[in-house]
Amino acid sequence: xxFDYDVVIIGSGPAGFSCAxxxxxxxxxxxxxxxxEDNLGGAWLNKGTVPSKALRxxxxxxxxxxxxxxxxxxxxxxxxFRMEDLMDxxxxxxxxxxxxxxxxxxxxxxxxxxxxxxxxxxxxxxVIDQLNNKTVYTAENILISTGSSPKPPKGxxxxxxxxxxxxxxxxxxxxxxxxxxxxxxxxxxxxxxIFASLGTRVTILNEGDEILPFLDEEIKTxxxxxxxxxNIRIFKNSxxxxxxxxxxxxxxxxxxxxxxxxxxxxxxxxxxxxxxxKTANTKNIGLENVGIETDKNGYIEVDNEYKTSAPGIYAAGxxxxxxxxxxxxxxxxxxxxxxxxxxxxxxxxxxxxxGIYSLPEISGIGLTEKDAIDKDLDVTVGRAYYHNTTxxxxxxxxxxxxxxxxxxxxxxxxxxxxYGDHATDLIHLGQSIMANNGTIKYFIERVLNYPTYSEAYKxxxxxxxxxxxxSGVKYKKILDES
Ligand SMILES: Cc1cc2nc3c(=O)[nH]c(=O)nc-3n(C[C@H](O)[C@H](O)[C@H](O)COP(=O)(O)OP(=O)(O)OC[C@H]3O[C@@H](n4cnc5c(N)ncnc54)[C@H](O)[C@@H]3O)c2cc1C
Numbered sequence: 001x002x003f004d005y006d007v008v009i010i011g012s013g014p015a016g017f018s019c020a021x022x023x024x025x026x027x028x029x030x031x032x033x034x035x036x037e038d039n040l041g042g043a044w045l046n047k048g049t050v051p052s053k054a055l056r057x058x059x060x061x062x063x064x065x066x067x068x069x070x071x072x073x074x075x076x077x078x079x080x081f082r083m084e085d086l087m088d089x090x091x092x093x094x095x096x097x098x099x100x101x102x103x104x105x106x107x108x109x110x111x112x113x114x115x116x117x118x119x120x121x122x123x124x125x126x127v128i129d130q131l132n133n134k135t136v137y138t139a140e141n142i143l144i145s146t147g148s149s150p151k152p153p154k155g156x157x158x159x160x161x162x163x164x165x166x167x168x169x170x171x172x173x174x175x176x177x178x179x180x181x182x183x184x185x186x187x188x189x190x191x192x193x194i195f196a197s198l199g200t201r202v203t204i205l206n207e208g209d210e211i212l213p214f215l216d217e218e219i220k221t222x223x224x225x226x227x228x229x230x231n232i233r234i235f236k237n238s239x240x241x242x243x244x245x246x247x248x249x250x251x252x253x254x255x256x257x258x259x260x261x262x263x264x265x266x267x268x269x270x271x272x273x274x275x276x277x278k279t280a281n282t283k284n285i286g287l288e289n290v291g292i293e294t295d296k297n298g299y300i301e302v303d304n305e306y307k308t309s310a311p312g313i314y315a316a317g318x319x320x321x322x323x324x325x326x327x328x329x330x331x332x333x334x335x336x337x338x339x340x341x342x343x344x345x346x347x348x349x350x351x352x353x354x355g356i357y358s359l360p361e362i363s364g365i366g367l368t369e370k371d372a373i374d375k376d377l378d379v380t381v382g383r384a385y386y387h388n389t390t391x392x393x394x395x396x397x398x399x400x401x402x403x404x405x406x407x408x409x410x411x412x413x414x415x416x417x418x419y420g421d422h423a424t425d426l427i428h429l430g431q432s433i434m435a436n437n438g439t440i441k442y443f444i445e446r447v448l449n450y451p452t453y454s455e456a457y458k459x460x461x462x463x464x465x466x467x468x469x470x471s472g473v474k475y476k477k478i479l480d481e482s
Pocket of ligand 1: 010011012013014015016033034035036040041042043044045047048049050052053115116117118145146147148166187281285316317318319324325326327328329357
């Protein structure tokens with residue numbers, strides 16, 4: 001039977017986009033269905049990854065400038081810079097990225113249909129446009145890459161004026177003097193440090209027990225020290241009772257309990273930024289018509305080739321849950337295409353790094369020291385502090401630590417954890433060594449460009465090696481023996 005397309009992709013975020021690009025390289029006929037009338041690219045380009053990182057880069061510039069040159073009148077960054085300055089930085093970035101995505105789609109001869117996609121049967125998708133016109137397309141394969149949406153908060157509403165979510169914060173018109181962030185995950189931490197660097201007084205009300213519990217303990221301590229230094233207050237186990245307007249004091253009042261106490265506390269703020277959990281966009285997309293079930297959180301289960309339980313139907317990106325990152329969604333969409341069109345990919349050693357774009361940033365891959373100890377592995381740790389690297393001195397970015405976790409006997413690298421400038425880029429050197437089953441000797445034996453932050457790998461490797469062989473033993477002997 002002839003179909004209209006080899007693959008119809010529902011959703012144009014990173015998962016859908018990369019599946020389209022790869023399928024086009026396989027010379028397949030591709031249609032992307034996108035519900036957003038104005039933009040392609042999903043949360044990646046329009047609400048999440050790129051806009052938040054553009055604001056962050058602008059805030060980082062301001063922070064560095066302010067820290068270096070100060071202000072002769074003693075003003076805070078928010079008194080010298082306007083939100084428009086940050087928006088002016090973000091706007092061309094988004095315009096360029098949007099144009100690039102559109103150009104790539106045209107160049108690769110991928111068709112697009114604007115409207116809401118719904119699966120009718122295993123080879124048919126109905127698209128309903130803004131005027132309620134319905135068009136049905138047939139396809140040999142379908143990719144569901146509809147992404148996720150923010151979960152609504154309990155106990156208060158988001159009005160997008162005073163109480164914002166990750167999408168409306170992008171349109172805020174001035175830099176708030178005070179900001180309450182409800183949440184304790186990656187995005188909450190990122191926005192807390194972005195605004196604190198602009199001089200905003202930030203309070204985090206974390207509904208959970210701990211912020212970023214998966215971090216290596218030393219990295220977490222470094223982060224917490226830095227949050228404290230920036231006057232960011234954190235309350236754990238918080239329960240928001242009310243968000244109410246105080247017209248007399250022209251502010252919002254957030255009433256909450258925290259830390260297991262019954263006592264109600266109140267914090268005044270200009271805005272509340274709610275960054276709660278996410279929920280998969282799996283409602284009303286016709287999953288019931290093809291017998292695909294979701295787990296209790298609404299996510300679609302897939303196998304390691306991104307196949308759902310329905311033949312010919314694949315899913316990738318946030319809609320399948322963890323890790324719900326643009327970085328992973330790009331790979332998943334491509335892998336789904338490879339699986340559809342018979343190009344089996346090697347998935348071994350594909351450990352996923354995480355990147356937290358706080359100021360300074362955090363990144364990690366592999367085992368933490370605690371993970372390794374819990375697994376009864378004999379490991380040693382090597383540390384490098386940023387203030388010992390020349391590049392950090394040159395950049396005046398001396399706050400940070402790079403930590404290597406490696407097998408004591410073989411020196412095989414098992415994990416890398418970094419807190420500091422450029423951590424999210426720096427992690428990839430460790431990732432390549434780990435993917436090739438390498439040891440920390442790599443960092444000692446190779447010439448690395450100097451000055452660079454990569455010097456931290458060399459310092460940490462020497463530090464670790466020194467620890468294995470007890471300090472004082474000559475390195476030549478150590479290297480000959482290991
Ligand atoms: C504030 C924020 C910051 C982030 N920062 C980072 C970061 O720094 N690094 C990182 O790796 N990740 C980051 N992420 C996560 C990243 O944005 C997501 O993981 C990624 O966008 C998910 O890609 P996706 O393709 O699954 O879905 P999405 O990007 O969400 O795209 C889904 C698309 O499907 C469309 N759609 C939905 N339903 C239908 C339908 N029925 N018919 C047609 N179209 C439909 C939507 O309109 C949307 O365009 C961030 C997220 C947020 C919110």
